[in-house]
Amino acid sequence: MTTSSNSSLSDVEPSKTPKNILLLAIGSMGDVLPFVNLGVGFRRHGHNVIIAANTRFRSFVEEKGFAFREVNWDMQHEWENTDAGSPFMFDFLKQGFQKSYSNSESVLNNVDFVVLGTGAAYMYPECLFRNVPAAYVCFYPWASSKSYTGAAYGRSFDSLQWLPFQLNVKIWKTIDQVATFWSDVGLLPIYNQRLKELGLPPAERLPWLPGGAFEKNQIPVIHALNRNLIQIQKNPLNPLEIQMDYPSLNIKEELKDFVPPHDLVEFLSRGRRPIYFGYGSMHSFSDAESRVLIWLEVMSLLPQNQRALFSDVGNIKMKELDDAIKSGRVFIIDHIPHSWLFPQTCCVVHHGGSGTTHSVVRAGVPSVVVPHFADQPWWASILHRLGVAPNTGIQANAITTDKLFSALLEVLSSEEIQEKAAKIGSKIKKEQKRSPVSKIVAYIEKYWEKTKWDVLTLDDEQQKVKVKDNWRQVNGNCYGNRMMNGNDDMQDVYL
Structure with a gap:
């Protein structure tokens, strides 16, 4: 055998x-x-x-x-x-x-x-x-x-x-x-x-x-x-x-049956590219309200014209979240193909799973990684080593508003990080024609x-x-x- x-x-x-x-x-x-x-x-x-x-x-x-x-x-x-x-x-x-x-x-x-x-x-x-x-x-x-x-x-x-x-x-x-x-x-x-x-x-x-x-x-x-x-x-x-x-x-095949929601398309067209926040399958490892509260606090520290997409927030009811949605700064999404969504963002805050990591890199945008366990810390450090993430990750059990804000501020103000991400993404897309x-x-x-x-x-x-x-x-x-x-x-x- x-x-x-x-x-x-x-x-x-x-x-x-x-x-x-x-x-x-x-x-x-x-x-x-x-x-x-x-x-x-x-x-x-x-x-x-x-x-x-x-x-x-x-x-x-x-x-x-x-x-x-x-x-x-x-x-x-x-x-x-x-x-x-x-x-x-x-x-x-x-x-x-x-x-x-x-x-x-x-x-x-x-x-x-x-x-x-x-x-x-x-x-x-x-x-x-x-x-x-x-x-x-x-x-x-x-x-x-x-x-x-x-x-x-x-x-x-x-x-x-x-x-x-x-x-x-x-x-x-x-x-x-x-x-x-x-x-x-x-x-x-x-x-x-x-x-x-x-x-x-x-x-x-x-x-x-x-x-x-x-x-x-x-x-x-x-x-x-x-x-x-x-x-x-x-x-x-x-x-x-x-x-x-x-x-x-390949991206065309991934998206052949996908029709983007009209309200999401409208949101994306209204201003600067948003930050994506979402931890994929890891969202169930933490309390949704605590997670979203940190995201909202980070957004309150960023410039008012910076917008965000929040994923996997469930059915939580928070006045702060409702206010952010009404103001047009935050949009709630569910399951949207990464190959369509990520290229329209300026940065992706994610958990560092292998699939999400590959999607972000192919999209040509920087990452801020919040690893939870298993291989995720390894991927966080790989992205930092490539120069497309500001640090080796913020462990999920140690995340704070200040840590996440500092990481995002570095990404948004660093032309070097953004250029490296765009360069690697462009190279991968060319290689993946087949x-x-x-x-x-x-x-x-x-x-x-x-x-x-x-x-x-x-x-x-x-x-x-x-x-x-x-x-x-x-x-x-x-x-x-x-x-x-x-x-x-x-x-x-x-x-």
Whole structure:
């Protein structure tokens, strides 16, 4: 079940056989939307597309014309009731694993290929047991390299800012080892319990970590990050681990069915470009009134001709908000495509999710980032490093009116920040004349053609033997042992 050689897929023609493709997205809208975009690409290539996610996304997926399958775990809801800032939310994650495994049969039934999202990597054994090939698409690097720190565990790119960069990275490589160890301690038992239930030998490492099954099995690992933001270092131990662009559609395709609200168009035409305030799926992590009150206080400190768009304010009733709306300074919006909206703003105040970050950068406008957890501090610091954000982010649990006002004032008064943002945005738009989605789809089709999987030729017993033999091969010489024993063969790659 591994690929037949260590070569890349450059000499392979994409498969043209229609398949049932399952796109498995676990998390928030930021996880589901790019997979809907991928679904558009696969459908365009003639495949039957099924998207599996939590039931809150059913209507969104079905409105796009895709079949939907429900995953039992509502990760976003449970985030809202968990210490989401903790690096090691093991109880929360273990319960999520178990809930997802409980209906895996209905999720993976009758599919030919599975694309696992960033938060769905733990479902890989379900694919392996059923002899269904898989690829992994992730929106940030898990581990540090010699050029950058990893995005996991809620840390920023340059967290230890008082240290020289190379020393900083070496420290984070060490922390990666410790974090990997604790991830294995915290999550590997429940993962191995599932392997046991499937009749498979235990793993020594979680599949997405260095030395895990993705690497040893050489399945496609696609880092879906625009190279203008960060360049991911190659992994010589898996030639199918590559970097491709974030899976957005081209702007014309994204907006083909969109009709902007008349009152919003009118508001945008009346004066200077507004500031956008909105935290996407993170809006439920904070009290709406407190959040909006800070935004209103910031607006009161800015020039009177500066206007704003407030997103995700819910049904709150505040006199201050009503007054700001009546004055024409603030307009309330709900779900408006970023590719249409952001280019008409002067700055975007956002949470730093991968999807929103890519949208803001492509729009060519500066950011002020208010990260909440996970990879968001990392993206905040990436934007600052590019010179398109005034700082490395204002942590959501420490935000104040003064901090947000100071950051916005710097953006609005800095021609350098605005020019850098416009330059990067222009470059990305030129590069994306061909949709990034099409390239990812073609790469996965090539992998299908090279592996020559044929699940129909194996009876149940043959399949189990094949899977077990492969699993032993994957785990028999796992880099996890070498990594934790202090060898540094991979130091410049992943440790």
